[in-house]
Amino acid sequence: MTRATADETPATAPRARRGPYRRLPVEQRREQLIAVALELFSRHAPEEVSLDEVAAAAGASRPLVYRYFPGGKQQLYEAALRTAASELTRRFVEPSEGTPTERLAHALDRYLSFVREHAAGYGALLRGGSAVETQRTTAMVDEVRRAAFTNIVEHLGVEDPGPRLGLLIRSWVAVVEATALTWLDEGDVGSVESLRDWLVDEFVAMFAVTALHDAQSARVLRRLLTHYDGAGPGAKLIEGLGGLLLPEE
């Protein structure tokens, strides 16, 4: 990448015609262009990335990029987004080992490092209002949300989540996104580990409150607690809250 860009620094028209660019097999070139675009779109808002920059960073010419992506920057953005969405979706997959809160913590660790790796682009995408945003791009974001939803449902061991359990999961996914955005915007909300632990605790608390309002959620919660030896996160939560909320004797 750096080498090719250096080659082109004193680029002149004749030189370009002679073809200073590295030749790559079709599929490999396509993947390389997407990888380069993803890297640029991760570090900058979509408005700040030009097709020329992608071409330069890939050691390719502008016409070559158009040959692979006739729709130009928009098509390249969507291809990069699709790759990122697949990658993020893969990170949600967690084996059914350990306690449910341990599994949630592992998936959150992987999610938060994804957010860090794709900071500017992920922030711009979630905030919306960008010119590259279309019904296709929001559909991809929704797909990722649905993948998160489906994974959580699976780990809860639920066949058919009712409306309240569904609402809880969607709401907590929204909390995770709001946390990611706050972290990107303000930076000083704490370490990744402390954010992860807070998010896990919030999940337990939000779930427990939902269980007070909904019979299915209560059944699922009770079954989940059998994964823990002794106290479990619910009892720990109550102990903590008791010290905080109950009047001192």
Next chain:
Amino acid sequence: MTRATADETPATAPRARRGPYRRLPVEQRREQLIAVALELFSRHAPEEVSLDEVAAAAGASRPLVYRYFPGGKQQLYEAALRTAASELTRRFVEPSEGTPTERLAHALDRYLSFVREHAAGYGALLRGGSAVETQRTTAMVDEVRRAAFTNIVEHLGVEDPGPRLGLLIRSWVAVVEATALTWLDEGDVGSVESLRDWLVDEFVAMFAVTALHDAQSARVLRRLLTHYDGAGPGAKLIEGLGGLLLPEE
């Protein structure tokens, strides 16, 4: 409105030129066009509303609409959105009377009826990806979120919310939006009252969990509890959670 539309049904060019439209003073006409647009944009996704429909529903001609809104549908959409945003922001204002959870419940009642009144448009706006969405429209949505944030901070009696307290409030606002969207999408999540009560309980629980992680939040929470005679929502929460989460003796 209906009358004017009926007048235009057999509209012919000469008739239009003679001016079958009701004449209104400038400011009043502008407000009427915005009100009509807001009504249409509330009941339909922005893609489904045309400038001609707005004109017809307002009993006005297409050129007249353009005279007031040279930017056409986009400008009209943004004006309608600005009106809706001001209206929603007004609904957040709640006197400092009653307990904090009562105040939150009142504001939520008003928010949820706003969501119901503007169902299709509000859903499309929050979901994003619409062609009328720009940095200006997302800025307006953010303004509303900030207004919600500021109101909550005021009722908490906090001068300068630290990062964790800020994160909690942003997260809960995200929960409220996710709840509104789920309600609009699926319809069967329960009555407005039960959603409101669930959201209030979630606020208490999320706040309490944050207080376990953050000293400022703990101080603010303890002060809020002095608004309650006797038990308060924290104690009720612990009682409920205890029955649910603690092993039976």
